[in-house]
Amino acid sequence: MKAVHFGAGNIGRGFIGALLSYAGYSVTFVDVNEHVIDALNKRGQYTVTVAGEKKETFEVKNVEGIHSVEGESAVMTAVKQADLVTTAVGPNVLQHIAPAIAKGLSRRDSQQKVNVIACENAVRATSELKKEIFASLTPEEGEEVEGIAGFADAAVDRIVPNVQSSDVLAVTVEPFYEWVVEGSSLKNSLGVDEALVVDDLDPYIERKLFTVNTGHAAAAYAGFREGYKTIREALVDDEIKPLVRAALNETKEVLIEKYGFNMEEQETYIDKIITRFQNPNIEDLVERVGRGPIRKLGAHERLVKPACMLYDIGKHPQALPQTIFHALHFHVQGDEESERLQEMIQTNGYGPALAAVANLEESHPLIQQIEMLANR
């Protein structure tokens, strides 16, 4: 079985690539980072460190790389021959890789089926990728591709921090992992025992995004403002850990209301996630977890969406708006979104800047609450 995976970064190497290789796939990584691609081709394998109570390492074998720009025709050939195409490049990059995937898919043998799965932190990222792919195809090509390619949405959960190492391929992961894939869209069997194949992804992806990622963001943005370097350090703070829990109690209400999750189960899920954030064997920087604040403050994202859902049912969230206000202070040199956000705030103020990135009217109660926090 052949897989092509776009994005040989943390989650690409540390989770999806490793899982696929273990399941028997040969994995071709496609990335813009030539150092990573050269190292993959030179060594054909890399080491993953699992940071549990005991550190364990294992080798991921049967891997190679293609540079996405220089190797454009090789990318097309790899996609043409693949049984599975996966991505972990970041939701905003999907539009840039879609044309290459489209070219490869449209040149396939019409009998040979393929699955395409975007493993990004976003609701229905594969569906977004599919739209971008089809925008590059003629109607005839689109019809052919529809017949052979299964576009399955997925939720992906494993904390994979940035590691400082002289080995460009080294990656450290937490022991926990979960890959949930919507089965109804698959065109053939995935062949990965560790994947949880479900009928309806919505409850899984929203529960993951609005618990793991909301809690993570709450710790990162409050931690950044207090000058902490890592998520674990932030969670030692007397005010930050209660804020994270309060934010997760607010999203818990939304999840129970929308999906009927059991209260106790959700509380156990929250406890487990906070324990994962505090893993003493992982050094996860607030800068990584807070990266891309404009994306994270989007209307369908981990902070604004659950807050708006609460207002919609007549509730008045406090911890989510507080976290959103912290997010509006996130400013890291080199994080282009954080720099752009600060410029918007300087020009227009907190409320209008949030209204613009979250696509809300300035009269929305969330914007009013942010204005109140700003004027305190």
Ligand SMILES: NC(=O)c1ccc[n+]([C@@H]2O[C@H](COP(=O)([O-])OP(=O)(O)OC[C@H]3O[C@@H](n4cnc5c(N)ncnc54)[C@H](O)[C@@H]3O)[C@@H](O)[C@H]2O)c1
């Ligand atoms: N790290 C985690 O803990 C984690 C966990 C779950 C989900 N995710 C999601 O996985 C995705 C990737 O996150 P990550 O942490 O691995 O980020 P990362 O920055 O470590 O990896 C992204 C990779 O994509 C590559 N890339 C960028 N543009 C590209 C292009 N045009 N073509 C090919 N490759 C390109 C980058 O060079 C990089 O190697 C994101 O959507 C993230 O939300 C991350």
Ligand SMILES: O=P(O)(O)OC[C@@H](O)[C@@H](O)[C@H](O)[C@H](O)CO
């Ligand atoms: O990847 P992002 O930028 O959407 O979010 C940062 C972290 O919250 C995220 O990478 C988590 O580590 C991951 O989602 C855990 O499964």
